[in-house]
Amino acid sequence: MKKIFKYYFLIFKVRERLSPSVQIGQRQLYLHYRELLKRNELPCISETGFRVFSQFEEDGLLLYIFSIIGMEKKVFIEIGADDGINSNCANLYFHFGWHGLFVDGNPESVRRGVRFYKKYPHPWLYQPSFVCSKVTRENINEIIEKNGIKGEVGLLSIDIDGNDYWIWDSIEVVSPQVVIIETHNEFGLENIVVPYDPNYSYPGKHPIYHGASPVAMNKLANKKGYRLVGANELGFNFIFVRNDLVPHELPEVAVESLLNHPSAKAAYAKFEDIKDWEYLEG
Template sequence: MKDFLLRKLGNALDASLPFESRQNSQLIQRNLFFQYQEMLSRGAVLPCFRDTGFRVYSQTDEDGLLLYLFALIGFTNRVVLDIAAGLPSGGNTTNLITNWGCHALLVEGSAQLVAEAGVFYQRHADTWLSPPRLRQAWVTAENINQLITEEGFSGEIDLFSLDVDGVDYWLWESLDAVLPRVVMVEYQDLFYPDESVTVPYRPDFDRFSVHPDYFGASLSAFVKLARRKGYRLVGCNRYGFNAFFVRNDLAGSFLPEVSVQSCLTHPKVLAARDAKRAELLELPWEVV
């Protein structure tokens, strides 16, 4: 049943498709969502987290992974926060906003990308009546909480997505305006599991002024930070660069913690590590 549903999803993904196709996508996703919940309720063996991924709008298979997580832990207020949201195509939260009715704050540094995202959501049949909040801003450890509260967001939310390609570690460390149930972060996959490092903090950090691959933090660093904040690593995306954390008070028995090593095994990760690691190690990294 799951394989059939995922094949059907491939035919109904984009807002530009006819209304019937978009509705078909929503129905298929809901069938899959309730199938997961039914399996959980009767104590059936649940699928492996990594096998539940698929792409609707996300860059790789993050949409399916998030759908699986929320099927198991449930939605609460359906509020999501996306820092460095980029364009809706390739976005981590677009599917939740358009197909699951989530209310979102999307923060992006590029004014052009914010304008293009605004047009997308204003024209989309499922968001034009109540589009997400869009905020153009350069996010720093000093202003992240103020930016969020100024837009009317605070307290518990369902999802926090972070993909700045910069000082991501320091932004999550500083975040306290909201309490996410699920956190998704992009990590630097060129480091080994025992290396806990991040780029040093600068509010004006720009990776392109140093090296295009000089950004972020190792997965081990994020795992340490997550544990301090009360979260556990439950998996990663298909290619091993986006990590998913669930708050420790949620679904511990059926969303167990996984190792850092398990998220660093894809051939893409191994090939990039061999090709780029030596060059990047010459740049300054801070041990955390």
């Protein structure tokens, strides 16, 4: 019954998020940030979060960042998108005219997403692409290229509860302006990565034995030419901006400054159970 409701009646759950007032309010906020940018009066990024379609307050953080960078590259790629509705990219699609690619390995989620985007909010909108596939280091570039995306894009979002680190490390066909990616604050300030496993499926051997620590993910970002600018309040969805973009307006922040929420500290206690398992240095 729950699956049927999700498939046929999801619009009733999210229709308020699609309202003109939501779009108008956000566009006004975008222009307000642009004006504050001219006056050198920008708020701290940690004060700008809110949720429309994202799981936590990532929608607000991303709106703030793209208010500073600009929205000339309105293309997104979301890996681990589920149905593309509870998403880091849906808000940009529905309210700012972005387009792009949703990738997920769950056929049911993808079917639900395809149906929804074909019908709402307007069936004549340019539709995002959906791909149902298990994502690996070996196929990720092909998946992106086959869907007509290459070069510079606005946003790359990765959240697959597994090989997130290795997927980002392998992506070569696009150069995102902004990357939002899940880290594992259960690993605290350790510099560790769980070894790559192309056959991994959550929860694997242990629910928290996957992914990379915040420190290791930050090192990967630096290697790829990105700097850490913020995270969601709980401190596990890190946001990176490419180094050539607005370095003064979006300064680099330290990893440890984003791990102060009580939940982040509580999460690290779980590491004790798996601290002696196999890890690679980030």
